[in-house]
Amino acid sequence: MAPIRDMLRASGLTEQQWRVLRILSEFGPQDLTQIAQQACLLMPSLSRIIRNLAQNGLVIRASNAKDRRRQTVVISPAGQQLIDDNLEQATQIAANYKDQLGAERYELLLDLLRELEQGLPVPVRGG
Amino acid sequence: MAPIRDMLRASGLTEQQWRVLRILSEFGPQDLTQIAQQACLLMPSLSRIIRNLAQNGLVIRASNAKDRRRQTVVISPAGQQLIDDNLEQATQIAANYKDQLGAERYELLLDLLRELEQGLPVPVRGG
DNA sequence: TCCATTTAGTTAACATGTTACCTAAAATCT
DNA sequence: AGATTTTAGGTAACATGTTAACTAAATGGA
Numbered sequence: 001m002a003p004i005r006d007m008l009r010a011s012g013l014t015e016q017q018w019r020v021l022r023i024l025s026e027f028g029p030q031d032l033t034q035i036a037q038q039a040c041l042l043m044p045s046l047s048r049i050i051r052n053l054a055q056n057g058l059v060i061r062a063s064n065a066k067d068r069r070r071q072t073v074v075i076s077p078a079g080q081q082l083i084d085d086n087l088e089q090a091t092q093i094a095a096n097y098k099d100q101l102g103a104e105r106y107e108l109l110l111d112l113l114r115e116l117e118q119g120l121p122v123p124v125r126g127g
Numbered sequence: 128m129a130p131i132r133d134m135l136r137a138s139g140l141t142e143q144q145w146r147v148l149r150i151l152s153e154f155g156p157q158d159l160t161q162i163a164q165q166a167c168l169l170m171p172s173l174s175r176i177i178r179n180l181a182q183n184g185l186v187i188r189a190s191n192a193k194d195r196r197r198q199t200v201v202i203s204p205a206g207q208q209l210i211d212d213n214l215e216q217a218t219q220i221a222a223n224y225k226d227q228l229g230a231e232r233y234e235l236l237l238d239l240l241r242e243l244e245q246g247l248p249v250p251v252r253g254g
Numbered sequence: 255t256c257c258a259t260t261t262a263g264t265t266a267a268c269a270t271g272t273t274a275c276c277t278a279a280a281a282t283c284t
Numbered sequence: 285a286g287a288t289t290t291t292a293g294g295t296a297a298c299a300t301g302t303t304a305a306c307t308a309a310a311t312g313g314a
Contacts, residue, residue, distance in 0.1 A: 014269060033292065045270060047294060052269085069279050069292040109239040112232060141299060160262065172300060174264060179299090196262040196309050 004090055011086055016041065016049055018090075021058060024075040025083045029062070031070045058082065131217055138213055143168065143176055145217075148185060151202040152210045156189070158197045185209065 008018050016039070023038045024030065030038075036046045050073060053059040058079035064070040075083070135145050143166070150165045151157065157165075163173045177200060180186040185206035191197040202210075 016270070031292080042271070042273095043293065044272075044295080048269080051294095067280070067292080071293080105239060109236070112236040112239070143300070158262080168300090169302070170263065171265080171302075175300080178264095194262085194310070198263080 007086060007089055011082060013082070016045070017053060017058075018086075020046070020049055020053065021075060021079050021083055022087070024059060024073060025080060025087075029072045029074040031064070031072055033070075035073065053079070134213060134216055138209055140209070143172070144180060144185075145213075147173070147176055147180065148202060148206050148210055149214070151186060151200060152207060152214075156199045156201040158191070158199050160197075162200060180206070 005015065008015060013021070019039050020035060020041075023035060027038065032043065032046055032050060035041075035050075036043055039046065041049070050059060050061070054061055058076055060074045060076050062072045062074055064072055132142065135142060140148070146166050147162060147168075150162060154165065159170065159173055159177060162168075162177075163170055166173065168176070177186060177188070181188055185203055187201045187203050189199045189201055191199055
């Protein structure tokens, strides 16, 4: 993912910060636990990332009246601006990775990795 | 690699420390640059790992008379003992991962990952 | 020989993965 | 209601990946 990292470095974001911002932009305000699931991050990591994003004014923490343990995280205008400025470019870069392998083998790779992760066999043509 | 991590935690080693020790045990004394290449580690990481292993008495740093920049790292008896105590078990655990996917798809996975890494297409049956 | 360049290794600084431990607030059970 | 158990988040501590900057020693030339 080197080209994407280059793009992010120019905007001062890390990959995980970018991922969290994109999730908030695409799926709207959520609490930390939901973000952690979507981003495949553990709570301690996410907690630090949100703290950082909030300090830099890219997200805003809103308290939740119904459950005072929860806090809803919202992307800020500045954060949304960052997404707007870079999303198109990033999408194009990601598409190149898929192109490189070809869509078919790209799916095959993801299948194999999922299989390893879950410990369950996945049928593969000719396998 | 969870089972291997469990085994290592019991012996107080991390995965990278284990990897470095195994390399030293299998291929003999080497300087840091050589170890870094074999273990696929960057010098700053390896430098810290060797510092740690040396502090724990698992490796020994020997200075090199011909090139005073270099230092040859040697596994200590205590380090070798750790390897002896765990290598057989670790080898068996690693074999299970291969079994889980099956040798054929295991190779396929490695091929796809290599292809992504190198940016070169690799022929795949039916691809 | 003297200077410029390269190489070996270190350290600093930052973000993250990971495990352990902790608090407060909810939810559940008796 | 009162006690117990979950759940949402947070912090601490450690190892690592990564980039940048630095030292000392070797190498290559002019």
